[in-house]
Amino acid sequence: MNKRQFFVLACLVIGVIALSRCGNRKAGGADPRGETFAAANTCANCHQAIVASYAATAHAHTSAPASAATVKGSFTSPDNVFHFPNGNEVKMEREDSILYQAAYQNGTLQQKQPFDIAVGSGRKAQTFLSWRNGRYFQLPISYFVPAASWANSPGFPADHPKFDRVIPSTCFGCHSSAVKVKEVQEGMGLKEVFEKREMIAGIDCQRCHGPAAAHVNFHTAHPEEKAAKNIARIDTIPNLRKLDMCALCHSGLKPFQKSPFRFQPGDALAEYLLPTVPFPRKPAEMDVHGNQHQLLVASRCFIQSKTMNCSSCHNPHTTERDLQMFAQRCISCHEQDTHKKTKLSAEARQQDCINCHMPALPSSAITLLANGQTNPTPDSIRTHLIAVYEDAAQSILAKLPRGK
Template sequence: MQRKRPRRHQPRPASWHRWLIPLAFLCIPLLVSGIWILTRSAAIPNGDGFADLTSWQDEVLPVTSWSPDEAFHTNGSTQGYIGSEKCRRCHEDQFKSYSLTAHSRSFSSTDPNGAPENAGFEHPRSSRRYRVFRDEGKLIHQETLVGIDGSDLAVTSLPIRYTVGSGTHALTFLSESSGFYLESPVSWFRGTGWAMSPGYDSPSHPSFSRVVDQNCLFCHVGMIEQSKSNEGKFRVVEQSIGCERCHGPGAAHADRHETSGIAVSDTFSGVDPIVNPAELSRDLSEAICQQCHLQAAVYANGPGQTVWDYRPGQPVSATRTDFQFQDNTQFDVAGHVEQMHGSECYLKSETLTCITCHDPHHQPPQGDLNSHYRDVCVQCHQPNACGIELEARNQANHNSCHECHMPKQPIGNVHSSLHQHRIGVYPENVLAVKGSSNNKGETKLVPIVNEGEIPQKEMDRRLVLAIDATLQSGTPFERIQTQAGWSVKEAFRLASVSEPDVAVQAMAARRAMTLGQPQVAVALAQRVAESSKRGSRQSITALEILAEQTLIQEDNPTALQLYRELTALRMVPNDWYIRGICERNAGNVDEAIDSFRRALAIKPDLVLAHQALQSMFANTDSKLADTHFRLWRALERLERKSSVGANSK
């Protein structure tokens, strides 16, 4: 159900906000750290009743109703791509067989009639309740924030537009808002049905505010178009992994056949511009699979490149390097490459590779997987070399090679068990890998695959960026302290060379802020803002640093300009909240109210925004002011309860 648009409120006299300007700037250091609390400006009843506390949302425009303001275009990384439907004109049989594989179902527009059944469940850890239902021909995911007394504090209902995954193990769902893709907190798992999405089963999670960027969807969609003015926004133009992900851009290939009249089954007198993975070396053939089947701790792109710049026939290192902790023993969902590379079968063979077992054009017969994979194994191994009698093998697992030598292991966040790809001999009833990533000692990041052809200078640059990304993701400094210390020095050195790299400059600017060197950070951020593309991660990092510093310097006009820019480039509730403070300081009352409400549309439990609205409505709308006051009090109680629960564990 769509909520009505916010009412417009008349601005107050100019004198109303004068006292707020010095107060806001006095509290800026606390505001930036996220603990600023507004003072109540009117007497609000102190009752503890929580009746109808969701009524404030009638004034809030849901994020999926925000007006799109972006034009999209096919970027350089899709140059020469024509889409799988055009490939189909000449390759109907291959198209049909591929359409039966899981890869061909990696992403799709959500069909409410074909989606899993309606459901509802509670998630006590985060004090939320979830419903999945159909309404007016749409699949709706609904989240209700529940107070400590059981009353509803906020209800968010978003229509689901896209489904991610083939359903072999799980399905994840996305809403869309003006070119931003928002992940639903709930996913469907083949083994358990509806449950919390991976990364959401915690007391504090991002709810519907997690934006899925184009890097996240690279392994699920075939082709995208980017916004002309914002790299963070895009739209999907080819759903699911297509032909060209493995064979490369098809325009030249199609043009050559169409203009020459030579059938695709005939042989050219030259090199066909399309890539046939079966004709590549083992390393280059594997690289096509490595696009998505490396489970790196972090990766770093080449200068000015993204994951979308990879072309079949290249090594993955041509565009990026994937790093993993040297002591990693965790069994990962997509760690197939690392696992296979650790297998004796792989190390002692010159031909064993991904497509030895997995034909990307054919789905193995589900009723006879044992025979299918056993036929592959006996190409190198004699059946009588197993060491276990055939009768015993039949009784144990119907003579399945892969069930014994690639045993399944549980993966908690997908509620499923996946096959270990480190082929080996495992003791009965023992998991394939006992270790985990919870190692305490110091380690270091290392490339997952051989990067021998990359110059050392470029490898150092990628390692610097990878270490920074690892620390940003929450890895304790102590885990990689030797490399981290080196990376900071190297980043500042690289940022000062004659031909600086904006990615390294942005990283150095952020590190300068962390090290208490704001002047260095601002100087670097200004250079990044001038030389980077609007909407890129580097430009947003620069805007963040510059905006924070202008707040500290009490330069409200510049801060307002910068936060208006940030809110146009990304969907972050704190950006809208601080913009609201700046709008209010500038006397823009309607714009301030709209900004606070947009912050709450993204994150309904943002206490600071409720406090700001309570203060602004205190003299104009006592009912709304009372609702926001009661709500932020209820949210504070809920937060205290969560803190007590967390500390008691």
């Protein structure tokens, strides 16, 4: 399994996404990314409502320093134990404020490593990283929300705990806003060396809008100016470049030729990802991230539209889970009359576009072996190949009221 694939277990608290006011403090300098970046809390000075709503999103919670507040799952016996065969088990243990995964064989301690980073918003799952000797390693046990259970981490051996999967900086490129890492010579190659917990957790405003120090400084000095200055205007970016902004992290696992941290609004995705064989555009072949970008652009909705992009359906500044609300966005472009042959009522035709045309399907790449199970459970990912799915449609039609 590709070493980036663990990250579907898709992510946790942004630390301080910034609700405190910092009106007179000069932006930049406080941000570890450099002087061109504004201090995180300055965004709330003018955009308090957006900052507050964004702080609850999965993007904002995609990673966090591990703690009792950010790690899901029980640390109390007997629910803190994951059982492997042959007397192997991993216990989730707490010593003061530090959390550990401790591996035992027939009751004898074999290895014990701390939780350092939690990855995953906690809506579906979480996985965890442990730092030692300048490297991050994925811990063997993750947490699977649908089963409310600790689970063997995806792609890990099913018969014993594994503590040596190295996690590279490219993983942080889609699951944090910055990480402190340097390359050092090791033999004939280079090795990445991380500073422990030195990161900006979650996806913050400047990952999508670009460095904002000049923007904040200008508007602090000119509060009467309402037109945005010195910041990327997303509404002026060409449509394909808007798609590239999301596709950087939502186009599956691809090799990077440039660090994703360097991506700026308006950049072309091709400048960052190495060319690969096109991914099969079949929903059953979705990878860990769902290849949402490739599946969307293969859809008739996209092909027949000149303006459709991710934000046509998604507001990235807030959490949206209401499928009927998404259905209304479908109806804004589609005639309801096309469904009259189903003999559904007008009300029913407005209710479930998503489950019919974008059903949640089992992932073939991400499966988790929950505690006590003998067969792994696949994670479910909503396909972004908008199409007619006969099985899903028939199941939903059977439950909806009929009309004339």
